[in-house]
Amino acid sequence: MAYSEKVIDHYENPRNVGSFDKDDLSVATGMVGAPACGDVMKLQLKIGENGLIEDAKFKTYGCGSAIASSSLVTEWVKGKTLEQAGTISNTQISAELALPPVKIHCSILAEDAIKAAITDYKSKHPNA
Ligand code: FES
Numbered sequence: 001m002a003y004s005e006k007v008i009d010h011y012e013n014p015r016n017v018g019s020f021d022k023d024d025l026s027v028a029t030g031m032v033g034a035p036a037c038g039d040v041m042k043l044q045l046k047i048g049e050n051g052l053i054e055d056a057k058f059k060t061y062g063c064g065s066a067i068a069s070s071s072l073v074t075e076w077v078k079g080k081t082l083e084q085a086g087t088i089s090n091t092q093i094s095a096e097l098a099l100p101p102v103k104i105h106c107s108i109l110a111e112d113a114i115k116a117a118i119t120d121y122k123s124k125h126p127n128a
């Protein structure tokens with residue numbers, strides 16, 4: 001299948017690959033899997049004192065579209081609040097990357113990873 005130029009760019013030059021210490025209280029970790037294909041995505045957000053996402057990293061074991069989707073969202077979330085990051089939707093991701101219908105679930109993985117990271121952060125900061 002043909003990948004869009006933006007997918008190939010993110011796939012060949014993925015932004016922000018890596019990990020933070022998941023036990024760090026300023027780190028939010030979202031780990032999700034796609035039942036359809038078995039691909040796995042880990043997205044981590046580092047939240048600054050001011051409540052803004054100051055950094056993001058990902059590791060994705062999956063197809064080019066999943067890698068591109070996670071690379072893209074690490075760029076999009078920086079400087080946002082968790083609440084703002086939580087509004088990033090798979091339709092925005094798939095539109096930006098021009099994903100074909102069979103690859104929509106790859107962008108859903110990225111949306112779900114953000115949401116899972118937010119849930120993780122809330123569980124670490126129950127009184128925030
Ligand atoms: Fe094989 Fe996504 S289905 S890499």
Ligand code: FES
Binds near residue numbers: 038039065
């Ligand atoms: Fe399953 Fe892309 S995440 S094919």
